[in-house]
Amino acid sequence: LAKTTQPISMDSYEGQEVNITxxxxxxxxxxxxxxxxxxxxxxxxxxxxxxxxxxTNEVASLFIPADRKSSTLSLPRVSxxxxxxxxxxxxATLNYGGSQGNLIFGKGTKLSVKP
Amino acid sequence: DAGVTQSPTHLIKTRGQHVTLRCSPISGHKSVSWYQQVLGQGPQFIFQYYEKEERGRGNFPDRFSARQFPNYSSELNVNALLLGDSALYLCASSLRDDTNTEAFFGQGTRLTVV
Structure with a gap:
């Protein structure tokens, strides 16, 4: 099962671009x-x-290098x-039934945006 | 269109009791999944149902069970409640049963076991 690692927390200020890898x-x-x-x-x-x-969509961009071993979420001008x-x-791929429907969440990155 | 709706929003139960949580998926969505989220952690997968069949089960004891009805709504049942079952229970629906399909989550049911 693929696992992910991301920073526990990040701080930013309003109007800045935030990148979470x-x-x-x-x-x-x-x-x-x-x-x-x-x-x-x-x-x-x-x-x-x-x-x-x-x-890219209306809220964020996602950058994925060729080896796909990492990715970066970019939030422009955060508020x-x-x-x-x-x-x-x-x-995630389960070992039975071929179902891939369960999402595996880690602890995530807590982003705090300050004024 | 209405989003994923869960009921009740909050619930307080006593240890040893039984609880039933309900979820109505977005119209047209045939996949429903249940997640448990304890404070400070990411959601943990409990069950997935697709077309009324169980497609996946997470690492939860047999006290947890679920089912999906012909209208694709779903129930999560938890027997013999423990204090550690206190959590936010989330339901997610999606068009298909794979993880590459966008999942839409409900607001959750906050269960407190005392």
């Missing part, structure tokens, strides 16, 4: 890399997903409302 050395060929955001007492919310190179825990996930 995640290591996933054992990522499988078929796995995508997905990032979720979670506010206190709420369920995680999908931010972005990618397989290789760069993906106070971006204070949350950010999780990096890669696909």
């Amino acid at each position: 995640c290591s996933h050395n054992n990522i499988a060929t078929n796995d995508y890399i997905t990032w979720y955001q979670q506010f206190p007492s709420q369920g995680p919310r999908f931010i972005i997903q990618g397989y290789k190179t760069k993906v 106070l409302s971006d204070t949350a825990v950010y999780y990096c996930l890669v696909g």
Whole structure:
């Protein structure tokens, strides 16, 4: 099962760009890399997903090098409302039934944005 | 469209009791998964159901069980509650049963066991 490693916490100021890097050395060929955001007492919310190179949407960019052993979530010009825990996930393959439906969350990165 | 809805939002139970948590997925989503999140940790996978069949089970004791109904809603049951079962229980729905599909989470049910 692919595991991820990311910093426990990060601090930033409003208006700055924030980059959160995640290591996933054992990522499988078929796995995508997905990032979720979670506010206190709420369920995680999908931010972005990618397989290789760069993906950009209206809230973030995801950079994935050629070896896919790491990825970087980039949040442009953060605001106070971006204070949350950010999780990096890669696909999981179970040993039976061929199902890959369970998401494996680590402890995530707690981002604190200050004024 | 309504998002994933969970009920109840909060619940207080006594040790040894039984609890049933409910989840309604987004319309059209056939996969429902359950996660347990204790304070300070990431969500931990409990079960996944797809088309009313169990597709995955996490490392949880047999006191935990679940099912999915014909309308794709789901229930999570926990018997013989322990203090350590106190957590936020999250339900997620998705179109497909693989991890490369975006999962939509509900707000969760906060269970407190006293």
